[in-house]
Amino acid sequence: MSSVVVITRQLFRVQRIFQHLRMSSTAAAQPEVLMEKRQNVGVITLNRPKALNALNLNMIRQIYPKLKEWEDTDDTTMIIMKGAGDKAFCAGGDIRAVTEAAKAGDRLAADFFREEYILNNAIGTCPVPYIAFIDGITMGGGVGLSVHGLYRVATERTLFAMPETAIGLFPDVGGGYFLPRLGGSLGMYLALTGYRLKGREVYKAGVATHYVESHKLPALEEELVSLRHSSPQKIDELLTKYHKETKREMPEVPEFSLEPHMDKINSLFSVDSVEGIFEALMEDGSDWAMRQLETLKKMSPTSMKITHRQLSMGGHLSLQECLQIEYRMSQGCVRGHDFFEGVRAVLVDKDHSPKWKPGTLEGVTPSMVESYFAPLPLSYLPAKELHL
Numbered sequence: 128m129s130s131v132v133v134i135t136r137q138l139f140r141v142q143r144i145f146q147h148l149r150m151s152s153t154a155a156a157q158p159e160v161l162m163e164k165r166q167n168v169g170v171i172t173l174n175r176p177k178a179l180n181a182l183n184l185n186m187i188r189q190i191y192p193k194l195k196e197w198e199d200t201d202d203t204t205m206i207i208m209k210g211a212g213d214k215a216f217c218a219g220g221d222i223r224a225v226t227e228a229a230k231a232g233d234r235l236a237a238d239f240f241r242e243e244y245i246l247n248n249a250i251g252t253c254p255v256p257y258i259a260f261i262d263g264i265t266m267g268g269g270v271g272l273s274v275h276g277l278y279r280v281a282t283e284r285t286l287f288a289m290p291e292t293a294i295g296l297f298p299d300v301g302g303g304y305f306l307p308r309l310g311g312s313l314g315m316y317l318a319l320t321g322y323r324l325k326g327r328e329v330y331k332a333g334v335a336t337h338y339v340e341s342h343k344l345p346a347l348e349e350e351l352v353s354l355r356h357s358s359p360q361k362i363d364e365l366l367t368k369y370h371k372e373t374k375r376e377m378p379e380v381p382e383f384s385l386e387p388h389m390d391k392i393n394s395l396f397s398v399d400s401v402e403g404i405f406e407a408l409m410e411d412g413s414d415w416a417m418r419q420l421e422t423l424k425k426m427s428p429t430s431m432k433i434t435h436r437q438l439s440m441g442g443h444l445s446l447q448e449c450l451q452i453e454y455r456m457s458q459g460c461v462r463g464h465d466f467f468e469g470v471r472a473v474l475v476d477k478d479h480s481p482k483w484k485p486g487t488l489e490g491v492t493p494s495m496v497e498s499y500f501a502p503l504p505l506s507y508l509p510a511k512e513l514h515l
Contacts, residue, residue: 157174159173159183159186159189160172160174160186160189161174161211162189162190162193164197164203167202167204168203168205168207169206170207170209170352171190171206171207171209172210173186173209173210173216173217173272174211175211176214179215180210180215180217181218181221181268182243183239184221184235184238187239187246191245191249194246198254198255204255204357205255205256205257205357206257207351208258208260208272209262209344210262212263213262213284214284215263216264216285217265217268217272218265218266219266219267220239220243222296223474223475224239225461226466226470229461229467236509237509241454243271244271244453244513245513245515246271247275247301248275248446248450250272250273250275250276251276251301253277256278257277258351258362258366259276259280260348261281261282261285261287261335262284262344263286264286265285265329266286266289266290267290267291267300270302270334271299271300271301274305277336278336278363278366279336280335280338280347281326281329281330281335281338281339282338282344283341285329286323288322288323289302289306289317289318289321291430291434292318292320292431292434293473294427294470294472295464295465295466295468295470295483297318297434297437298318298434298438299453299457301453302437302438303437303444303453304441304446305334306441307438307439307442308333308442309332309334311389311392311393311397312393312397313389313393314438315435316385319431320419324384326338327377328384331386332383336366337366337369337370338370338374339370339373340373340377343372343373347365350365351365391415395411395419401428401432401435408420408423427465427469427481428483428487428490428491429483429485429491429496431488432495433499436496437456451512451514451515454513455512456500458509458510459500465481465484468481468483468484469481
């Protein structure tokens with residue numbers, strides 16, 4: 128190992144120490160996560176509104192043990208997850224910090240994905256009714272904090288997307304599990320294009336279980352906390368009551384922008400390869416198909432190919448199996464080029480002109496794709512297999 132690399136790693140670790148010190152002093156005044164037990168209800172609030180409640184490792188390490196503590200307590204009737212502010216539930220994980228750590232050889236790049244996926248699994252297997260108020264931006268890591276729970280309540284402010292193929296990643300946090308289960312080829316379409324669902328259409332697509340006006344969420348929370356002799360049935364009845372009230376009061380809201388295109392989505396995005404999808408869109412030739420093709424051409428070819436395989440497999444696997452595979456994939460991205468280039472282009476320099484390598488679908492060979500799904504090499508010291 129060269130002295131330059133050693134010095135770079137040492138400098139990065141010193142920077143992280145100072146960063147944690149700053150985080151600690153800031154956290155003393157403003158915690159990144161608020162957790163309280165209200166009667167028999169555990170309430171978790173992501174408390175980084177200025178950062179759109181982006182999820183970092185510090186937050187994960189606070190949420191997971193509290194979630195396990197509450198679910199093991201006999202008197203806990205439900206757990207509510209929400210975000211502070213009126214802009215976002217959670218806009219995603221702090222992937223910029225992950226890529227910066229990976230460049231310096233720091234193990235944060237391994238720890239973040241590992242512990243995030245363990246939390247995703249805990250939410251998916253939580254024996255207590257778990258309710259996420261996905262009010263505002265809900266992307267990436269925010270989807271992982273919500274979609275695997277029993278209930279997801281969307282509002283008119285909800286903005287859902289899995290935009291990872293645009294940054295050289297893939298729809299992780301269990302995306303391989305829930306996206307294929309949305310019905311037809313909708314999940315594949317959302318995963319490859321990063322299409323954004325808004326408001327009620329998040330419910331219509333099957334991502335949310337209920338739709339409630341945002342200004343009614345405080346009242347809904349109070350009624351949930353006040354439920355006497357709470358049971359899953361009573362929780363469901365209360366959420367359904369609010370959902371039906373909103374539907375009656377907002378009947379003119381458009382329900383699903385993709386409805387006119389679902390036949391094409393189910394047909395064109397059901398092809399068994401990304402190249403096949405491109406060809407099908409070209410053969411279709413409609414204005415809508417050409418717009419989708421232009422969108423896909425901007426995405427990382429590697430990301431699209433591993434995402435297609437991920438979702439093709441995931442429809443037949445358990446959540447645990449999907450997360451284990453996705454951990455291998457995450458570390459493949461950390462070892463590769465496109466993840467760093469995508470984050471640079473979108474989040475750092477913001478020129479939105481990534482230079483993907485390989486730059487074409489044809490350049491991404493089957494062996495390259497396979498390497499993202501293969502067991503982690505023993506020589507890859509920062510990470511080991513994820514066991515759930």
